[in-house]
Amino acid sequence: MRCCYLFDSGASTVKILAVVGQTVILPCRKQVREENVLHVEWKKDNDTAFVYKDGCEAFGDKSDAFLYRTQLILQELKDGNMSLRLSDVRAVRCRDLDVQQEPDPGRLHGAASEPTLDVVPGKGVTLQCEAACWVPKPDVTFLDAQGNIIDAEASKYHQDTRSRCYNVTRRATVQAGNYFTCRVNQSEINQTKTVKIHVPDNCTIPRTVAIIAAVIMFLIGIGIVYQWRNSGESITLFLFIKRVCFHLQIRKFIQICVEMCSFYII
CATH class of the missing domain: 2.60.40.10 (Immunoglobulins)
Structure with missing residues (x-):
């Protein structure tokens, strides 16, 4: 300011x-x-x-x-x-008012919101830290559980033309099974905010879970078709899907798989 x-x-x-x-x-x-x-x-x-x-x-x-x-x-x-x-x-x-000369308008510094830290969907474990409307321009750093700085992509800044504050985003690829911290710092005014996240080991196994689920669905499908043929019922795609979902209780099954990765379906 x-x-x-x-x-x-x-x-x-x-x-x-x-x-x-x-x-x-x-x-x-x-x-x-x-x-x-x-x-x-x-x-x-x-x-x-x-x-x-x-x-x-x-x-x-x-x-x-x-x-x-x-x-x-x-x-x-x-x-x-x-x-x-x-x-x-x-x-x-x-x-x-007694002096005609008027100085230039001043500026205030120190705007800072709470940063957010999330896992980006995709291959591997990528963390994304975001800080909205910070003034002055902040620095974003990723730290591991021991406080060591983690290599990360270059920070991406966007300055709002009206408020003049900065929105910043930065990503880092990490290994699962650890706690990580995103630190947003304004060295000019000595202001720092942090946010932490835990990335469990089981976040690396969704592909295995999907393969197992596909195999189970395939086997159950074969069993249903075999049962229909023996009973003499006519087979329709609608009835087939309905019975597969009934046997698997598919929604509950998906929730269980997602919870293994410490996420929730919204």
Whole structure:
């Protein structure tokens, strides 16, 4: 997060690091005399975050988006301290109404959602870690149970044109039978979030289960056909499938196979 503050006729920029959604003090200071009447305005783009004039806050001039979120340190105004206490931080800028020069708008850094870690369907065991809407641009790292870094594909970033936050995705191929961690880190503001997943050994056997299931279905099918021929019944495809499903209780059988891989049918 960057906020500007003024010194007389000049303007400077100071960088403030904070997490979006928390409370922060945005510095803004100007050398003034105690008898001078201050006119201070804080803005975000075209929205007014706070206005102080004629010795008090101009509450009616504040945009609805900033109601009950902003305040000045009133006892320090006489010393030129126009710093703003801002809750649920976003991007704002400071402007002294007595000075015509207006600084560039600042930015807030520190947006971070909870990352997700899932197994990607397909050959082998591939993990995919995703982090949505992070600012600044984060780094994604895979770790094994011992905390060692795992080789992974290059991270894929997409920056939203409106919010300017980053969505990142990264994949890594691992061996089953272990715990794995995805770590998303913003070194600039020293913020880290992690998510863990357990990949059991039996996640490597679905192909064997499918082969066994196919053999069992084939044998049961042969048995049903043989039974029909001996009974003299006419054989139709519909009746054949119906009886196969009845004998296998196919839905329950599939659920059992899936649960062996620690997943659930939704």
